[in-house]
Amino acid sequence: xxxxxxxxxxxxxxxxxxxxxxxxxxxxxxxxxxxxxxxxxxxxxxxxxxxxxxxxxxxxxxxxxxxxxxxxxxxxxxxxxxxxxxxxxxxxxxxxxxxxxxxxxxxxxxxxxxxxxxxxxxxxxxxxxxxxxxxxxxxxxxxxxxxxxxxxxxxxxxxxxxxxxxxxxxxxxxxxxxxxxxxxxxxxxxxxxxxxxxxxxxxxxxxxxxxxxxxxxxxxxxxxxxxxxxxxxxxxxxxxxxxxxxxxxxxxxxxxxxxxxxxxxxxxxxxxxxxxxxxxxxxxxxxxxxxxxxxxxxxxxxxxxxxxxx
Amino acid sequence: xxxxxxxxxxxxxxxxxxxxxxxxxxxxxxxxxxxxxxxxxxxxxxxxxxxxxxxxxxxxxxxxxxxxxxxxxxxxxxxxxxxxxxxxxxxxxxxxxxxxxxxxxxxxxxxxxxxxxxxxxxxxxx
Numbered sequence: 001x002x003x004x005x006x007x008x009x010x011x012x013x014x015x016x017x018x019x020x021x022x023x024x025x026x027x028x029x030x031x032x033x034x035x036x037x038x039x040x041x042x043x044x045x046x047x048x049x050x051x052x053x054x055x056x057x058x059x060x061x062x063x064x065x066x067x068x069x070x071x072x073x074x075x076x077x078x079x080x081x082x083x084x085x086x087x088x089x090x091x092x093x094x095x096x097x098x099x100x101x102x103x104x105x106x107x108x109x110x111x112x113x114x115x116x117x118x119x120x121x122x123x124x125x126x127x128x129x130x131x132x133x134x135x136x137x138x139x140x141x142x143x144x145x146x147x148x149x150x151x152x153x154x155x156x157x158x159x160x161x162x163x164x165x166x167x168x169x170x171x172x173x174x175x176x177x178x179x180x181x182x183x184x185x186x187x188x189x190x191x192x193x194x195x196x197x198x199x200x201x202x203x204x205x206x207x208x209x210x211x212x213x214x215x216x217x218x219x220x221x222x223x224x225x226x227x228x229x230x231x232x233x234x235x236x237x238x239x240x241x242x243x244x245x246x247x248x249x250x251x252x253x254x255x256x257x258x259x260x261x262x263x264x265x266x267x268x269x270x271x272x273x274x275x276x277x278x279x280x281x282x283x284x285x286x287x288x289x290x291x292x293x294x295x296x297x298x299x300x301x302x303x304x305x306x307x308x309x310x
Numbered sequence: 311x312x313x314x315x316x317x318x319x320x321x322x323x324x325x326x327x328x329x330x331x332x333x334x335x336x337x338x339x340x341x342x343x344x345x346x347x348x349x350x351x352x353x354x355x356x357x358x359x360x361x362x363x364x365x366x367x368x369x370x371x372x373x374x375x376x377x378x379x380x381x382x383x384x385x386x387x388x389x390x391x392x393x394x395x396x397x398x399x400x401x402x403x404x405x406x407x408x409x410x411x412x413x414x415x416x417x418x419x420x421x422x423x424x425x426x427x428x429x430x431x432x433x434x435x436x
Contacts, residue, residue, distance in 0.1 A: 170358065173355055173360070174355065176354070176361050176362075177350070177354055177355065194320065195324065195358055195360065196359075196360055198362045214323070215325045218325075219323070261408070265415060276417065277417075279415070280412075281322065282322055282323050283321075283322070284320050284322050284323065285323070
């Protein structure tokens with residue numbers, strides 16, 4: 001296992017727990033996206049993983065070693081890019097790359113040149129004169145050029161325009177295609193998560209809720225919509241029908257675990273005998289995720305974390 | 311349908327979209343038996359999606375007998391054996407049931423469904 005969390009808990013002084021009892025294994029070679037609303041504990045989790053923060057209880061392990069015991073040999077196999085990356089601002093881009101290169105035996109000069117070209121970075125510009133997007137690209141350069149086995153990205157796309165996102169996505173897809181790479185990223189950007197990640201985990205108030213392989217989760221779920229003249233939702237809706245909303249323009253929800261579409265259709269018709277124009281289809285990630293977030297607003301997570309489907 | 315030109319939509323799972331586009335390209339005859347089928351990396355880069363997702367779709371295509379991987383050469387569209395007559399209808403049974411269910415949900419008449427089927431049938435050139 002390249003990344004493991006064991007009962008990881010972080011409580012800031014006199015505050016609520018920012019991360020609560022997180023236990024999770026990241027499959028090597030997978031791209032894991034940590035999702036959740038602002039303040040859910042995503043950045044804290046990443047900082048604990050990289051030993052930038054001390055846990056209150058439990059531990060995060062990287063390459064089989066507790067984060068606090070990471071040595072330079074491990075760091076040489078680890079890349080990290082954060083939306084608020086601290087960079088040596090007084091350096092020019094070319095100086096920054098020359099500064100990093102000796103620290104990483106696996107640094108690849110050809111790859112560096114290719115990425116510099118792809119990112120169209122001005123080599124003689126000081127880092128503090130770069131735009132936000134260019135700074136992120138410089139940070140990516142500093143993390144990708146030695147082909148780390150594990151890449152940790154904290155909100156890598158936040159605040160970037162579409163062209164910048166596309167360039168970063170291109171570089172990341174190429175990186176993933178080169179071999180077994182494990183990526184742990186936190187992100188709000190559903191479009192990018194959907195393209196990059198194969199596994200997701202959702203944090204809510206520091207607790208891990210829904211988690212699993214995206215294709216598995218989506219293949220068990222269905223997006224439902226239909227028309228009905230009944231203005232009120234029936235009282236006896238199953239607990240895994242997330243975020244039922246009814247309006248004159250249609251009634252919608254996400255059914256999280258659907259073994260059988262015909263049974264789902266029957267369950268709908270028994271509650272709404274006048275249901276018309278019924279549509280049942282696999283949801284995209286964004287619809288699924290947003291309906292889940294709305295669901296846990298109304299039904300907060302219980303003590304232990306849950307995985308769906310079982 | 312050019313596999314590289316598919317426009318991924320956010321409304322449905324990406325894996326399903328890739329698999330669907332590839333099946334359609336092969337079954338419609340746009341990709342012919344013996345044609346080269348793009349590599350995982352080519353498809354991942356062109357569509358800007360995780361190579362693991364593409365690999366999974368490729369595995370499904372191979373299991374369906376639509377694509378094969380030749381060592382040292384790459385991926386290729388398979389020659390498709392004629393399914394045994396008795397097995398043909400049975401293979402479609404589940405898909406047909408889903409189609410009929412959907413049509414009934416939409417309160418379509420059987421004749422409307424027949425007409426729509428004919429229309430789609432005609433879009434593929436044999």
